[in-house]
Every structure is written in C-alpha cells, then in structure tokens.
Amino acid sequence: MIVQKIDTFGGHTDCVYTLAGDSKPDHFFSAGGDGLVVRWQLNRPDLGELVARVPASVYALARHPVSGLLWVGQNYEGVHLIDPETKQEAASVKLTSAAIFDIAFYKTNAFIALSDGVVIVLDTDQLAVRKHLKASNQSARSIAINPVERELAVGYSDHTIRIFDLETLDLKRILSGHTNSVFTLAYSPNFRFLLSAGRDAHLKIWDTEREYVLHQDIVAHMFAINHVAFSPDGSLVATASMDKSIKIWDADTYRLLKVVDRARHAGHGTSINKLLWTTDPQRLLSGSDDRTISVWKLD
Numbered sequence: 001m002i003v004q005k006i007d008t009f010g011g012h013t014d015c016v017y018t019l020a021g022d023s024k025p026d027h028f029f030s031a032g033g034d035g036l037v038v039r040w041q042l043n044r045p046d047l048g049e050l051v052a053r054v055p056a057s058v059y060a061l062a063r064h065p066v067s068g069l070l071w072v073g074q075n076y077e078g079v080h081l082i083d084p085e086t087k088q089e090a091a092s093v094k095l096t097s098a099a100i101f102d103i104a105f106y107k108t109n110a111f112i113a114l115s116d117g118v119v120i121v122l123d124t125d126q127l128a129v130r131k132h133l134k135a136s137n138q139s140a141r142s143i144a145i146n147p148v149e150r151e152l153a154v155g156y157s158d159h160t161i162r163i164f165d166l167e168t169l170d171l172k173r174i175l176s177g178h179t180n181s182v183f184t185l186a187y188s189p190n191f192r193f194l195l196s197a198g199r200d201a202h203l204k205i206w207d208t209e210r211e212y213v214l215h216q217d218i219v220a221h222m223f224a225i226n227h228v229a230f231s232p233d234g235s236l237v238a239t240a241s242m243d244k245s246i247k248i249w250d251a252d253t254y255r256l257l258k259v260v261d262r263a264r265h266a267g268h269g270t271s272i273n274k275l276l277w278t279t280d281p282q283r284l285l286s287g288s289d290d291r292t293i294s295v296w297k298l299d
Contacts, residue, residue, distance in 0.1 A: 001248065001257050001258045001298060001299065002298075002299040003248070003258055003260050003265055003296055003297070003298055003299075004265075004296070004297045004299075005265055005266055005267070005294055005295070005296055005297075006283075006295045006296065006297050007042075007045045007294070007295040008045065008292050008293070008294050008295075009030070009040055009045045009048065009292060009293040009294075009295070010045075010291065010292045011038060011048045012030065012032050012033075012034055012036060012038070012291045012292075013034045013036075013291065014032055014033030014034035014057075014291060015032045015033040015271075015273065015288070015289040015290075015291060016030055016031075016032040016273060016274070016287030016288055016289075016291060016292065016293055017031065017032040017033065017057065017058060017059045017273050017274060017287065018030070018031050018032065018058060018059055018060060018061040018273070018274050018287065019061070019274045019275070019276040019285055019287050019293070020061045020062055020063050020070070020276070021063060021276060021278075021279075022039065022063065022084070023063070023068055025278065025279040025280075026041060026042045026043065026278075027039060027040065027041055027042070028040055028042070028276060028278070028285060029051065029061060029063070029070060029084070030061075030287055030293055031058035031061045031072065032057065032058060032273075032287070032291075033057045033058075034057075035053055035054045035055055035056055035057065035058060035074075036050060036052075036053055037050070037051045037052040037053070037054070037058065037061065037070065037072055037082065038050055038051065039051050039084060040293070042278065042283070042295065045295075050087075051070065051082060051084050051087050052070075052072060052080065052082045052087065052089070054072060054074040054077075054080060055074075056074050056075040056076055056077060057075045057099075058072055058073060058074060058075070059073060059075065059099065059100060059101050059102075060072075060073030060100045060101060060102050060103045060112075060113075061073070061103070062103040062104065062105065063084075064081075064105060064110075064124065065105065066124075067081075067124075068083075068084070068085075069081045069082060069083055069084075069090055070082040070083075070084050071103050071110065073100030073101075073102075073103055073112065074100070075099045075100060076096075076097055076098070076099065077094055077096075078092060078093045078094040078095040078096060078100075079092065079093050079095060079100070079103070079110075079112065079122075080092045081127075091127055093122070093127050095112065095114075095120055095122075095129070096114050096116070096118070096120070098114040098115040098116040098118070099114065099115035099139075100112060100113070100114060100115075101113045101114065101115060101139065101140065101141045101142065102140075102141065102142050102143045103143075104143040104144070104145055105124065105145075106145050106147065106152075106166060108123060108124050108125055109121055109122065109123065109124065109130065110122040110123075110124050111143050111145075111152065113139075113140035113141060113142065113143050113154060114139070114140055115139040115140075116137075116139070117134060117135070117136040117137050117138055117139060117140055117156065118132050118133065118134050118140065119132075119133040119135075119140050119143070119154055120132060120133075121133065121169065131169055133154075133164065133169060135154070135156075135162050135171060136156045136157075136158045136160070136162075137158075138156055138157035138158040138181075139156065139157040139181070140154050140155075140156055141155050141156060141157060141181060141182060141183050141184075141198070142154070142155040142182060142183060142184050142185045143155075143185065144185035144186055144187050144194065145166065145187070146166070146187050146191050146194075146208065147166070147191075148191040149191065149208060150165065150166040150167055151163050151164065151165065151166055151172065151208075152164040152165075152166045152169075153185050153187070153194055154185075155181075155182030155183065155184065155185045155196060155198065156181070156182060157181040157182075159176070159178045159179060159180055159181065159182065159200075160174050160175060160176055160178070160182070161174070161175040161178075161182055161185065161194075161196055161206075162174050162175075163175065163212065173211070173212060175196075175206060175212055177204060177214055177217070178196065178198055178200050178202065178204065179200045179202075180198055180199035180200040180224075181198045181199040182196050182197070182198040183197065183198040183199065183224065183225065183226055183227070184196070184197050184198065184225065184226065184227045184228045185228075186228045186229060186230060186237075187208070188230060188234065188251065189230055189234035190234065191208060192207070192208060192209060193205050193206060193207060193208060193215060194206040194208055194212065195228050195237065196228075197220065197225035197228050197239060198224060198225060199224040200224075201219065201220060201221045201222060201223055201224060201225055201241070201243075202217055202218065202219055202220060202225075203216075203217075203218040203220035203225065203228065203239060203249075203254075204216070204217050204218075205217075205218075205254060216254055218254060220239055220241075220247060221239065221241035221242075221243050221245065221247065222241070222243040223241055223242040223243040224241060224242040225239050225240070225241050225242075226240050226241060226242060226271065226272065226273045226274070227239070227240045227272075227273065227274050227275050228240075228275075229275040229276070229277055230251060230277070231251070231277050231284075232277055232278075232279055232280075234251055235250075235251050235252075236248055236249065236250070236251055236257070236298070237249040237250075237251050237254070238275050238277070238284055239275075240272035240273065240274065240275045240286060241271070241272060242271040242272075244261060244262060244267065244268055244269060244270060244271065244272065245259055245260060245261040245267065245272070246259075246260040246261075246267070246272060246275070246284070246286055246296070247259055247260070248260070248298065258298075260296060265296075267294065268286065268288035268289075268290050268292070268294065269288075269290050270288055270289035270290045271288060271289040272286050272287070272288045272289075273287050273288060273289065274286070274287040275287075282297055282298045282299065283295060283296070283297060283298075284296040284298060
C-alpha cells in the first residue's frame with residue numbers, strides 16, 4: 001500500500017476534534033476547540049467557509065441525513081441545528097451542563113452521549129427528550145448503531161460497552177475487557193462485528209452474531225486510540241491515535257497494512273482525534289490537535 005498526503009487544511013485556532021461528511025461528496029465539515037464549524041472543499045484547502053461559531057469546544061458534529069441540518073454539540077450547553085446553506089441556526093436545544101461527546105441518528109431519534117454518563121434520546125422532529133439512558137456514572141464517550149439487530153452500542157469511561165435494544169431502549173448486555181475508557185465504536189458495514197478502542201490502546205473485535213464474544217484483541221497503538229472508521233467499501237479499517245499515527249488494517253483479517261506517521265509521511269505532530277473517509281475509498285481525512293486536517297490518498 002502506498003500512502004500519500006495530498007493536502008493540509010489549516011485555519012482552526014485550536015485542536016480539531018471532529019469531522020463530518022456533507023451531502024456534496026467533495027465537501028466536509030470540521031469543528032474543535034475554537035468553537036468554529038467550517039465547511040471545506042476537498043480540492044480547495046485555501047477556501048474554508050465559516051458555517052457557525054459557538055462559544056465552547058465542539059467534540060460532536062453530525063449531519064442529519066433527512067433534513068441536511070448540521071447538529072453541533074456545544075459543550076456544557078446543548079445542541080445547535082445549523083443550516084449549512086444559509087449558515088443560520090434552525091433550532092437549538094439546551095440539554096445539559098455536561099460535555100457532549102457523540103451524536104448518532106436512527107429513524108426519528110437522535111442519541112447524544114454526555115460526560116455525566118447519560119445518553120439522551122431526542123425526537124428529531126419535535127426536538128423533545130424521549131428518554132435519559134443512565135447506565136453509568138462515568139462518561140458516555142461513543143455511540144454505534146446496528147439497525148440489523150436493532151441494537152445501540154455505547155462506550156463508557158468505566159471501561160465497558162453497553163448494548164441497548166434500539167426500539168425498547170432496554171439494556172441487553174454489558175461487554176467487559178477494556179482496561180480504560182472506550183473512546184470509539186464502529187460496526188462493520190455488514191454488522192457482523194463491533195470494533196471498540198480507547199485509552200488502553202487495544203483494538204477489540206466483537207462477534208455480534210455470537211452474542212458479542214470477543215473475536216480478536218489487538219495491541220494496536222502505543223497510546224490511546226481516539227477513533228476507528230471503516231472505508232466506504234468496507235475493505236479497510238483506519239485507527240487514529242494519541243501516538244500521532246494512523247494505522248490502516250485489512251477489514252477481513254484485521255492484519256496491519258500501513259502505518260502513517262510524521263517520520264514517513266509528513267503526518268501530524270500531535271494527537272490525531274478524528275478520521276473521515278470520503279465517498280472515494282482512497283481518500284481519508286484526519287483531524288488533529290495540531291489544528292490541521294490532512295487528506296491522504298491510499299493506493
């Protein structure tokens with residue numbers, strides 16, 4: 001595998017914590033510690049477009065697939081719904097005084113993971129709270145949805161992953177095995193496996209069809225793994241770490257294919273927080289504490 005850095009997007013004045021796709025395949029959004037939400041065009045890194053500005057860090061950013069509105073999790077306040085075309089706020093909901101770590105959608109529900117251990121279930125049409133899922137006193141850090149098995153997976157700072165029924169919201173099982181906070185979760189595109197990773201630097205693969213038995217446990221990085229993401233065609237998995245590297249894995253065997261770092265690829269010089277595959281599976285974006293976003297081409 002040959003990896004080449006194509007571009008670097010600069011303009012944020014603080015760490016880049018989150019990335020989100022746009023309806024246009026050659027555009028994407030970024031946000032971070034400076035409270036700026038920026039829209040970028042892949043082939044024009046010099047033309048960042050300010051979409052919104054909020055007065056606190058943004059860890060969670062998600063585009064609603066039906067309305068097209070950008071859901072911005074403003075730490076210690078709530079969620080702002082931004083129309084990226086008009087750059088106007090369509091609505092806002094003051095939900096919490098806790099940090100917002102993740103936002104995910106399923107049908108007419110939004111699931112919002114908070115630092116006080118609560119997952120808020122919000123009606124996306126009425127913007128009304130349907131339920132508070134309080135299963136831990138420690139942070140809910142990450143969310144993944146399996147529509148096939150109708151399950152909601154939540155990773156917590158108490159080292160566990162909890163699986164909820166997506167319809168009834170009842171707790172179905174607790175997965176133990178990590179020795180520190182679970183920062184990131186991702187179901188494989190065929191929903192056969194759930195991948196989890198976090199502060200213990202292990203990448204764990206759970207078999208969803210065998211009641212989440214641990215299928216593989218890989219010591220994947222030197223320091224915390226902040227994000228894991230599958231390529232659009234499902235053939236590759238990328239992990240991003242506090243050790244300043246990105247690793248590319250074969251999604252069938254979970255064999256390591258490539259290490260992307262500063263020494264070999266002019267990579268990031270600080271923690272890599274978020275990954276985003278474009279619709280072209282050979283393009284991978286990475287956001288970092290160094291305030292930049294890099295674009296990688298994989299051949």
